[in-house]
Amino acid sequence: MALRDGVVVGAPGSAGVCGTRFVDLPEPLRLDCGRSLEQVRIAYEAYGRLSPAKDNVVLVCHALSGDAHAAGWSDEPEAPSAVDGFGADDRGIKPRGGLGWWDGMIGPGKAFDTERYHVVCTNLIGSCRGSTGPSSINPSTGRPYGLEFPVITVGDMVRAEKRALELLGIEKLLAIGGGSLGGMRALEWCVAYPDTVRACISIASTARLASQGVAWNAIARNAIMADPDWQRGDYYGTGRSPTAGIGIARMVGHITYLSAESMRQKFDRRLQDRDRYSFTVTEPDFAVESYLRHQADSFAGRFDANSYLYISRALTYFDLARDHGGGSLERALADVSARYLLMSFSSDWLYPPRDSQELEAALRSNGKYVEHHLIEASYGHDSFLLEEARQAPIIAAFLEEVMHHG
């Protein structure tokens, strides 16, 4: 046990001091676009002990801007990316240590109980947090890929992490789970590798984004590409990166993660550090305006703009029915063997409960086991990260049941 930044690390409830590790795939990764990706590296973290029978593995999947550091405490400045020393300073990506993004859910006695389960979290390909992505070095040029990076799909992400787990000696999963894009990856995995997963936990997710979600993502990508500092993706090492564009993208994303009601509660029309209007067009007068600028600046400092483009593209391409069922969600789910736990949140308008209801119906019509918990919560899509206490017992009970189900 140690004390770091006032947090007792290794204390009961903590997954302890962790470190991001790496797996290098020995062969090229075949991609849905028809191309292959060479020298693929997958960053991951793992918590809890792998059972001798290797039957207690839970893979947790992060969302768009997440990383492998899901739980416990990390002292590392950040998962080193292949581009380190090339353009990292230009991208201005800052250290991200501290607690894992799902620490409230992963640890001894938590929903994903590390005293029972071996919890693994991989960083998805396309990202900039340790796994191969557009900021990685292209082996054929010796420079970062930029737009030379092939477009990847959720299917490709899953294929890469499946292979990484095999190389770690893991062939089967007790469960796979995540929220948002993480939920998409869980859904995809269970269809792509039906015999390897016993349980699927898909939270605030969907089998395919609806038109409005496609549009928000398109706006975010256009904002990045409209920034002249994007330089058609070839900004590494130039001393300029599209911080303004990714800032706008983040602002758009951020509002779609909240609900109108939670914004009303949090900000209303409160002014920021003033009691009358500034009567300027340039200053942020309202608290919500200051907040958005802060979110934009902070995100621009920690996330690679090209990674945003590629992951956003993968998100919008994802379509379980189209990719696996010739357009039919029922057909896509016909051969899955996992038990499903779906959770959705009443105020989530980006991944609305209706999408989980469609999944539920398609699973039921195939006679599959599915639980759908529609949770009344006001935080919009962000509920999946903020309402941990309400999800934890549901997940714990579901995993318990899966374990005993044989």
Add this chain to the structure above:
Amino acid sequence: MALRDGVVVGAPGSAGVCGTRFVDLPEPLRLDCGRSLEQVRIAYEAYGRLSPAKDNVVLVCHALSGDAHAAGWSDEPEAPSAVDGFGADDRGIKPRGGLGWWDGMIGPGKAFDTERYHVVCTNLIGSCRGSTGPSSINPSTGRPYGLEFPVITVGDMVRAEKRALELLGIEKLLAIGGGSLGGMRALEWCVAYPDTVRACISIASTARLASQGVAWNAIARNAIMADPDWQRGDYYGTGRSPTAGIGIARMVGHITYLSAESMRQKFDRRLQDRDRYSFTVTEPDFAVESYLRHQADSFAGRFDANSYLYISRALTYFDLARDHGGGSLERALADVSARYLLMSFSSDWLYPPRDSQELEAALRSNGKYVEHHLIEASYGHDSFLLEEARQAPIIAAFLEEVMHHG
């Protein structure tokens, strides 16, 4: 009667061939920010005959990007702005002739019946469609204002158009009406000049934008200001203007005007001119992505970015309770004498029905006459422009009643 572009002009139902005219205010306009605006010009159009008693005037108010050309047919290339010959080519603003933006509602026998009413539409100050705005020439420098233009409020807009009407010999209004920002102007007018208006028609509008609406507007403004071609607003005559930034702003605005359901119906996940994914991050694959780019390009060609900033700022500042009631909407509405017709649309999440319900409650608690029609419609905020047939009989009956009410 004449035939223009296949439309019979001057035919029954048409307000005929119109032209935009101008009123120059002889004195400076006092503004809420404490400054004054010199040499204010107001563009307007008028339809139908002014009665000898001058008691049949209806002022219709356009929304953010509208103009004075509300009805009938216009051959004019566009309302000439003061900046013509200075930077118009750089701004790339295109002619906008054709039918008026509310032609379905204004004309002989229509909701705003030009056989009975003298319908006037003014272009708001701050705009770029004929009235004085940030692209107008600053008399003290001989160059376009840019950011030297003072920040204006909805109150300022109303004060300017009130004065313009006086100069046209109009002291009283039978009614004032509009949607969105146009509805805000109608609400403001009836509070600012309670003895001059007999009826208020506020459609898809609000007494103040909620936090989420403030946020969308902030994102749009940030997108414009993040574009290096914005040049801190001093882009006129430079050969560069923030077309990319205003394009992003328009995309954001556009999605907030639609509903998720109407987008699903219109676009779903349909691909545009292709049957498989492009596997690029740069191409618009989905129909909704193409549509957004088209909207962005078209808007950038016809609207001045600084005008967008100023009008967006005015929109977010508008707060009837704060400005006139010390924070109380009831108090703000205590002295109005107009009869109110409020209309809201079930799928409008930008100016939600709840906002009209609050107005209704505040008016009722003051014992004022108010009708609130919550119309079931799927087009979101855009319903106010698209669902004309459902609004027309309500407006016609309301105006009839106001006329007879004495």
